Amino acid sequence: MKAESKTEAAAIGTEPAAVAGETLEVRGLCRSFGDHKAVDDVSFTLPPGGSLGIVGESGSGKTTTIRMVVGLDTPDAGSIALGGRERGRKPRGRAERLARAREIQMVFQDPYLSLDPRITVRDCIDEVLRLHGDHADKAGRDARVEELLDQVGLGEREAGALPKRLSGGQRQRVAIARALAAGPRVLILDEAVAALDVSIQAQILDLLGRIRREQGIGYLFVSHDLAVVRHITDDVVVLRNGRVVEEGRTTDVLSRPQHPYTRLLIDSVPGPGWDPDRIAESRRALAAVEGG
Amino acid sequence: MALLEIDNLSIALAKGAARPILDEISLTVEAGEVVGLVGESGSGKSVACRTVLGLTPEHAKTGGEVRVGDNDVLSMDRAALKQLRAKQVAMVFQDPRASVNPMRRVGDFLTEGMRAAGVSKEKAYARAEELLTEVGIRDPKGALKRFPHQFSGGMLQRVVIAAALTGDPSLLLADEPTTALDVTTQAEVIGILRRLQAEHGTGMLFVTHDLELAAAICHRVYVMYAGRIVETRTAEQLFAAPRHPYTAGLLASTPSLEEDAEPPRPIPGRPVSLAENPPGCAFAARCAFAEDRCRVETPVLKADDGGAVACLRADEGILA
Numbered sequence: 001m002k003a004e005s006k007t008e009a010a011a012i013g014t015e016p017a018a019v020a021g022e023t024l025e026v027r028g029l030c031r032s033f034g035d036h037k038a039v040d041d042v043s044f045t046l047p048p049g050g051s052l053g054i055v056g057e058s059g060s061g062k063t064t065t066i067r068m069v070v071g072l073d074t075p076d077a078g079s080i081a082l083g084g085r086e087r088g089r090k091p092r093g094r095a096e097r098l099a100r101a102r103e104i105q106m107v108f109q110d111p112y113l114s115l116d117p118r119i120t121v122r123d124c125i126d127e128v129l130r131l132h133g134d135h136a137d138k139a140g141r142d143a144r145v146e147e148l149l150d151q152v153g154l155g156e157r158e159a160g161a162l163p164k165r166l167s168g169g170q171r172q173r174v175a176i177a178r179a180l181a182a183g184p185r186v187l188i189l190d191e192a193v194a195a196l197d198v199s200i201q202a203q204i205l206d207l208l209g210r211i212r213r214e215q216g217i218g219y220l221f222v223s224h225d226l227a228v229v230r231h232i233t234d235d236v237v238v239l240r241n242g243r244v245v246e247e248g249r250t251t252d253v254l255s256r257p258q259h260p261y262t263r264l265l266i267d268s269v270p271g272p273g274w275d276p277d278r279i280a281e282s283r284r285a286l287a288a289v290e291g292g
Numbered sequence: 293m294a295l296l297e298i299d300n301l302s303i304a305l306a307k308g309a310a311r312p313i314l315d316e317i318s319l320t321v322e323a324g325e326v327v328g329l330v331g332e333s334g335s336g337k338s339v340a341c342r343t344v345l346g347l348t349p350e351h352a353k354t355g356g357e358v359r360v361g362d363n364d365v366l367s368m369d370r371a372a373l374k375q376l377r378a379k380q381v382a383m384v385f386q387d388p389r390a391s392v393n394p395m396r397r398v399g400d401f402l403t404e405g406m407r408a409a410g411v412s413k414e415k416a417y418a419r420a421e422e423l424l425t426e427v428g429i430r431d432p433k434g435a436l437k438r439f440p441h442q443f444s445g446g447m448l449q450r451v452v453i454a455a456a457l458t459g460d461p462s463l464l465l466a467d468e469p470t471t472a473l474d475v476t477t478q479a480e481v482i483g484i485l486r487r488l489q490a491e492h493g494t495g496m497l498f499v500t501h502d503l504e505l506a507a508a509i510c511h512r513v514y515v516m517y518a519g520r521i522v523e524t525r526t527a528e529q530l531f532a533a534p535r536h537p538y539t540a541g542l543l544a545s546t547p548s549l550e551e552d553a554e555p556p557r558p559i560p561g562r563p564v565s566l567a568e569n570p571p572g573c574a575f576a577a578r579c580a581f582a583e584d585r586c587r588v589e590t591p592v593l594k595a596d597d598g599g600a601v602a603c604l605r606a607d608e609g610i611l612a
Contacts, residue, residue, distance in 0.1 A: 057474035167562055168333075197332035197501065202545035202558035224475055227547035231555050255551050268479035269549055272531055274508035276483035283476075
């Protein structure tokens with residue numbers, strides 16, 4: 001199945017020229033709102049087909065960062081380049097805007113808000129295929145819709161359904177299929193499993209892992225949940241108040257955190273043996289660092 | 293006698309549902325005890341929790357009893373319910389912003405209940421100030437004059453907890469009280485809840501979808517699936533040696549931070565919706581251990597070593 005999808009894409013020849021080996025480079029990103037520096041000199045690198053976790057709490061600047069990466073906001077300073085193509089400034093014209101849109105796609109947190117309630121699953125994915133013009137004829141698009149839905153584990157019954165007839169997990173599968181329809185190099189997953197029940201969350205994590213292995217799409221995985229980040233990312237950056245306070249291989253950062261904020265985040269994750277006193281101690285250590 | 297005793301509680305919607313929301317559930321909370329009610333969406337955990345305040349879905353058919361102290365909540369009249377909510381049972385909901393009136397000052401919100409109960413204005417404000425100090429709000433005097441939008445989510449949830457404590461309740465219901473909060477804030481708020489609960493000797497029913505959180509703070513845990521309780525035991529036992537395949541599945545699908553932890557293993561399928569009423573065990577369709585009889589015979593909750601489990605195959609050592 002998966003092999004077929006790749007051959008088909010290649011045969012049609014509308015995939016971006018450099019399919020493999022494109023790095024997303026973010027350097028010195030800044031964005032202020034009034035006096036408030038929401039993002040302050042943020043840099044990171046997502047290697048081709050890699051998976052980078054962006055971890056932080058409310059106000060850390062993670063949402064502002066990815067809004068700039070995907071193109072919903074323009075940075076005050078810094079650069080964002082995918083495969084060397086700069087996308088930090090405003091696009092010139094429709095063609096450039098579309099080209100940028102297809103390179104980086106996004107899956108949002110709440111599948112109850114991110115799908116149009118009046119449009120069936122099939123039409124919702126077909127719309128993306130039409131917009132990006134891969135498949136001129138209806139038959140070609142229909143086949144591709146079916147293939148995409150099959151990749152995310154949905155069938156004919158779901159294809160004809162409106163979002164309201166689907167469960168949260170099924171909706172998130174639709175949102176993933178829709179993002180894949182554009183043929184992106186990078187997928188931004190913004191708390192994409194946070195709203196799901198844990199048994200369903202594991203299904204979606206499984207699915208995301210498989211898609212990355214098979215299609216080599218890079219993930220920017222934005223999350224507050226360290227346990228999820230541990231299992232789905234290779235590298236991680238920890239954001240606090242708009243700045244990167246720690247970065248590295250995910251396993252290293254989570255097993256041997258260097259910054260007191262990372263330590264506080266890790267201690268705060270509940271579980272058996274969870275200790276409020278240790279958390280209070282971590283918090284004091286962080287206050288000492290940030291006060292001085 | 294237990295502080296809270298739910299006895300064979302059933303709730304069925306008048307129409308539009310194939311199965312009851314709650315199907316003969318029983319649970320107890322003792323004074324000073326923290327009891328977890330864990331389950332996924334649609335399991336009925338929130339409905340069960342709300343029933344303790346006498347909040348049942350409209351036109352629903354109820355059966356069984358919910359006793360707080362000596363009295364059955366389900367047969368209380370308005371005046372008795374008012375007394376119950378003012379004096380005995382308080383609730384903290386998930387979203388603090390939805391729990392307070394954004395147009396009223398925090399001081400009004402905190403003293404409203406006490407004033408209605410006939411406490412003088414000075415005394416009510418003094419008590420409110422004391423409670424804000426207890427939940428760790430700096431400058432409590434100033435906080436009383438501020439509006440909800442001037443507080444962060446974590447700070448506002450502390451205010452809501454303070455408000456829940458104004459009536460010195462013997463039982464606190466907490467329905468996902470930290471789900472909307474950041475993880476470090478969650479840790480702080482849970483710390484406060486647990487400290488206050490211990491200091492005041494309050495019993496607490498803690499509803500959550502987060503097993504790890506339940507493990508961290510509860511003495512005993514009930515696991516719900518499709519409106520039934522499928523397993524209950526002490527938090528330690530439940531996590532060390534679950535006996536229901538659903539509990540084991542939930543644990544395996546929860547990602548862990550531990551260094552050598554396995555990747556999360558999903559439970560296939562999805563939870564049973566209200567429109568479905570499969571015969572036999574509701575979990576059978578997703579269960580790796582299900583046999584033909586599981587799809588026919590409904591398992592009942594059977595007491596075992598230190599707990600109870602509702603699984604036909606529990607004694608066969610399937611999870612060992």
